[in-house]
Amino acid sequence: MKDFVKRLTRVSKPVRYINNEINSIHKDVNSTDILKVCLSFPDLYEVGMSHLGIKILYESLNSSEKILSERFFMPWDDAIREFGKEIFVSLESKKSLREFDIVGFSLQYELSYTNLLFILKMSDIPLLSEKRIDTDPIIIAGGPTVYNPAPLSKVVDAFFIGEMDDKLREVLEELSGIKGYSRIDKLKFLNQFDFVYVPSLDKSKSVKRYIDMSFSTRGGLKRQIVPLMPITQDRVSVEISRGCTRGCRFCQAGMIYRPEREKSVGKIISEGINLIDCSGYKEISLMSLSASDYSKINKLMHELSEFVKDDKISLSLPSLRADQIDNFMFDALAKVRKSGFTIAPEAGSQRMRDIINKNLTEDDIFLAIEKAVLNGWTGAKLYFMVGLPFEKDEDILEIAELVKRLKRGLKGKGYIDLTVSVSNFVPKVFTPFQWFPQDSIEELKRKHSILKDALRRNKINFKFHDIRQSVMEGVFSRGDERLNHILIKAAEKGFMFDGWREFFDYEKWNNLFAESGFIVEDFSCRKFEKEDKLPWDNIDAHIKKEFLWKEYEKAMSEKGGTPDCKTSNCSNCGVCDFNNIKNINAEDDYSAKSIKNSVLKDTYYELIFEKQGFSSLMSAIEIGRIFHHSFEIIGIPLVYSNGFNPQPKINYIYPLPVGIEGLNEVIIFRSDEIDFEDGFKEKLNELLPSGIKVKKISKIGKYEQGEATVTYLLEEPDFRFLIDKYEKNECFYEKINRSGERKKLEIRDFLIGYDINLLTIDLKVDNNGGYNLLEFFKFWNYNYLNIVRTKIKLKGMSYV
Numbered sequence: 001m002k003d004f005v006k007r008l009t010r011v012s013k014p015v016r017y018i019n020n021e022i023n024s025i026h027k028d029v030n031s032t033d034i035l036k037v038c039l040s041f042p043d044l045y046e047v048g049m050s051h052l053g054i055k056i057l058y059e060s061l062n063s064s065e066k067i068l069s070e071r072f073f074m075p076w077d078d079a080i081r082e083f084g085k086e087i088f089v090s091l092e093s094k095k096s097l098r099e100f101d102i103v104g105f106s107l108q109y110e111l112s113y114t115n116l117l118f119i120l121k122m123s124d125i126p127l128l129s130e131k132r133i134d135t136d137p138i139i140i141a142g143g144p145t146v147y148n149p150a151p152l153s154k155v156v157d158a159f160f161i162g163e164m165d166d167k168l169r170e171v172l173e174e175l176s177g178i179k180g181y182s183r184i185d186k187l188k189f190l191n192q193f194d195f196v197y198v199p200s201l202d203k204s205k206s207v208k209r210y211i212d213m214s215f216s217t218r219g220g221l222k223r224q225i226v227p228l229m230p231i232t233q234d235r236v237s238v239e240i241s242r243g244c245t246r247g248c249r250f251c252q253a254g255m256i257y258r259p260e261r262e263k264s265v266g267k268i269i270s271e272g273i274n275l276i277d278c279s280g281y282k283e284i285s286l287m288s289l290s291a292s293d294y295s296k297i298n299k300l301m302h303e304l305s306e307f308v309k310d311d312k313i314s315l316s317l318p319s320l321r322a323d324q325i326d327n328f329m330f331d332a333l334a335k336v337r338k339s340g341f342t343i344a345p346e347a348g349s350q351r352m353r354d355i356i357n358k359n360l361t362e363d364d365i366f367l368a369i370e371k372a373v374l375n376g377w378t379g380a381k382l383y384f385m386v387g388l389p390f391e392k393d394e395d396i397l398e399i400a401e402l403v404k405r406l407k408r409g410l411k412g413k414g415y416i417d418l419t420v421s422v423s424n425f426v427p428k429v430f431t432p433f434q435w436f437p438q439d440s441i442e443e444l445k446r447k448h449s450i451l452k453d454a455l456r457r458n459k460i461n462f463k464f465h466d467i468r469q470s471v472m473e474g475v476f477s478r479g480d481e482r483l484n485h486i487l488i489k490a491a492e493k494g495f496m497f498d499g500w501r502e503f504f505d506y507e508k509w510n511n512l513f514a515e516s517g518f519i520v521e522d523f524s525c526r527k528f529e530k531e532d533k534l535p536w537d538n539i540d541a542h543i544k545k546e547f548l549w550k551e552y553e554k555a556m557s558e559k560g561g562t563p564d565c566k567t568s569n570c571s572n573c574g575v576c577d578f579n580n581i582k583n584i585n586a587e588d589d590y591s592a593k594s595i596k597n598s599v600l601k602d603t604y605y606e607l608i609f610e611k612q613g614f615s616s617l618m619s620a621i622e623i624g625r626i627f628h629h630s631f632e633i634i635g636i637p638l639v640y641s642n643g644f645n646p647q648p649k650i651n652y653i654y655p656l657p658v659g660i661e662g663l664n665e666v667i668i669f670r671s672d673e674i675d676f677e678d679g680f681k682e683k684l685n686e687l688l689p690s691g692i693k694v695k696k697i698s699k700i701g702k703y704e705q706g707e708a709t710v711t712y713l714l715e716e717p718d719f720r721f722l723i724d725k726y727e728k729n730e731c732f733y734e735k736i737n738r739s740g741e742r743k744k745l746e747i748r749d750f751l752i753g754y755d756i757n758l759l760t761i762d763l764k765v766d767n768n769g770g771y772n773l774l775e776f777f778k779f780w781n782y783n784y785l786n787i788v789r790t791k792i793k794l795k796g797m798s799y800v
Helices: 002-008 052-062 077-087 110-122 167-176 183-191 265-279 297-308 327-333 350-355 362-374 393-409 441-457 467-477 483-492 506-515 545-557 613-617 620-634 680-687 716-727 773-779
Strands: 035-041 067-073 102-106 138-142 158-160 236-239 283-287 314-316 341-346 379-386 417-424 461-464 603-611 650-652 661-671 692-700 708-714 732-736 742-746 751-755 760-765 787-794
Touching (some): 002 077, 002 613, 052 067, 052 102, 052 167, 067 167, 077 110, 102 167, 110 467, 110 483, 138 183, 167 183, 236 265, 265 283, 265 297, 283 297, 297 314, 297 327, 341 350, 341 362, 350 393, 362 379, 379 441, 393 417, 417 441, 417 467, 441 461, 441 467, 467 506, 483 506, 613 661, 620 650, 680 692, 708 716, 716 773, 773 787
Parallel strands (some): 102 138, 138 158, 236 283, 283 314, 341 379, 379 417, 417 461, 661 787
Antiparallel strands (some): 650 661, 708 760, 732 742, 751 760
C-alpha cells in the first residue's frame, strides 16, 4: 500500500482515488453470495459525486442484503499515465471492474461515451457485447442519453429506461437469485422487464419508460456522502419536484420526466434537515427542473429560512424561471450569503421565445434582474442559445440588444454585472425539435461571429460554448447504430474526456469518420421527415409522437405557444392516464419553529491526531474540511467568521506535505465549551476516514501561531542519504516562489539537530515556512522509502 500511496503523490488531487468518505458504505466484497455491482460515472470524481442520481442508486442498492454496490469514476489523465490499468478499480475495495457481476453506467452527456469505452478497455472487458463471456460483467446503462440507445446498442448489454431510484434495486435483487446462471440466462431475465432493452436479444422490442409515481411520498437520500475534497455541487441536495409541464420545445428533460410530481413541504424540510445533520454541510440546494414553479415555493422558503437562519445554513435554488421570481424568494436566498443569480431567456427576440415555447417576455426578464439588483445581487448570468430552429440573423442580434436594454433600464437602480453565456442548440430525442437538423460548423461559426461583434460593441461580458463539441454532441444525440463501430475505433485509438476542451480533438473525430466512409455532419445535420423511422422509435417515453410533431408544426408556422398544463388545459401529450399517472401538487403540511442559538463562549481547543495510510494524501484544506464536517455532525458548536460566507475557526498547524504521514498532528479549533464526558473523541473516530485517528482533545488558552519544532522519522537508507548530502553541503532543493523566481532552500537554515541512532531529524518551522523533506528527495530524484512526522512542539503549549 505504501508504494501505491507514494505514487499517488505524483498525481493531481489524489483524494479522488482513496475512498473512506463520511457516510460511504463498505461491505464484504469477497462474499460469494452477494451480487456485486459497480456504479460507474464516466467523468471525474468531483463531477460524478455532484450528481444526485448516482448517490440515490448507491444508497438504494446497498440497502439490500443481497447486493453490494461500489463506485468508480474516470481517473484524470495523470493518474492513467502513472498507474495504467491499475487505477481502473472500484473506489471502495480497489477491485478490478471485471470482477463485478454488474457494471452500471450513468450516462448524462453524449460526449462521455468515449470514457465509457475507455473504462471497459482499461478494465479488460470486451468492448462489444457479443464478445463477452460468462465470466465478464453485464454492462448496463441508464440516464437521459439512453433514450436513444442506438449509438451504444452493440456495447451496452442492457439499457434501463426511466427513473430507477428503487426499481433498479428490485430488479437486481431478483437477478441475485440466478447469480450463478449463464450470461444468456441473465440477459433473458432482464429482457422480461418492460423498461429494459437488451438489443442482442430483441432489437426491435418496444421499451416503455418507467415512471416513479412514488416520488412524492418516497423518502429521498438518508445519508449523503461527504467527499474528502470540494466537488462541483458541494452541498446538500434535496429534490423538491420531478418533471416539468412548461413544454419548452428544445428541452429533453421537460419531456422525458413528465408528469410533474412535487414533494410535500414537510417531507422536503425533514429530508433537508436530516441530510444537514448527518453530513455537516451548511447549504441546502432545492433541486428541480424549475424550482420557482414548485407550487408551495414561498411557503417552503419561508419555513426553511426560519428554521436555518440562526444556524448559518444557506439556501440555493439552482433553477429559476424569470417570470416566477418574487422579492420574498430573493430575501430568503440572501439570509446567509448571496450566490450567483442565473436566468435563461434562451433567445433574444420574442419571436424566437415563442417558437421554442419559452413563454417568457422581456418584461419578465427585466423584472427578475431588477429584483436581483434591489435585493443586493451584484452579478447575474443570462443563458442563451444560437442555432435554434427557424432562427434568423436578427433574432441572434436581439440577444445583444436585449442585454443592452436591460443595462440601460437598470441605470439609477443599482449596479449588476451582466454576463452572457451562449450555447449551441443540439436537437434531442423526444422533443418537438428531434426532426430538425443541427446547424453546420460553418453556420454556427458565422452566427457566433455576428453575435460576438454585437456583444463587444455594447461592452457585454460573454462566454461561448465550443461549437465542435456541440456538433459531436449532436452526432451521438440522434445517431444510429452505425456509430457503435466508430466509437469502438475511438476507444482503440485512446479517445477519452471529449467533454473537456483540453482533450477534445475535432480533427481526430473528423479523420475517424472519414475512415468509416462518413463525415460528421452526415449525422449532426441530418433532417428527419414525419414519416421517417427514427433510430429511437422502439423506445416509448410515454410522450405521443403525434404531440411532438404538432408542437414542431406550431414552431414552423410560428402559431405561438402551448400553455402550461399545470395552469391551463391538458395539452394531450400522452403521459398522464389521470388515474395512476398524473401531475401531483405539493401538500402544505409543515410549520417550522426557528431554532435560536445561544451566544457562544469562544473557547480554544487543541486536537492531536494521527494521519496515516491513504489519509496521508489529504491536503491541509481537505483535513480542515473533513474535521469541519465531523464537528458539525457530532454537534460541536463551532465559532464562525463573520460576513456572507462564514468559515469555521479551524486551523491545521503547519500541515504536512501531501503523502507524508504524521503521528501527532495538531489542529486548533474554536467552539463553545465542550463537555468531554459526551465522548466527542470516540464519536469523531467513528466518523473520520480510515487512517485519521483523534488521540487527544484539550482546552487551551488563546493561541497565536508562532515558531515550532517538528521531528521526522526516516528509514535508515533515507536517513543516510540525507546526512551524506548534509555533510557534503548539498542538503538543499530548489523551488519556484510565487513571484516566479527560483529559490534555494538549505537544510542548515532550518536544522535543530538529528539523532543517528533514532534516525530522527528536528527542524524548525514558522509562519514563513519550513523545510520540505519530500521536495528534497524529489529534487535529487531519490526514491525514498518512508517519511513520518512524529511530533510538533509548539511554544508555550502543553503536548502529548
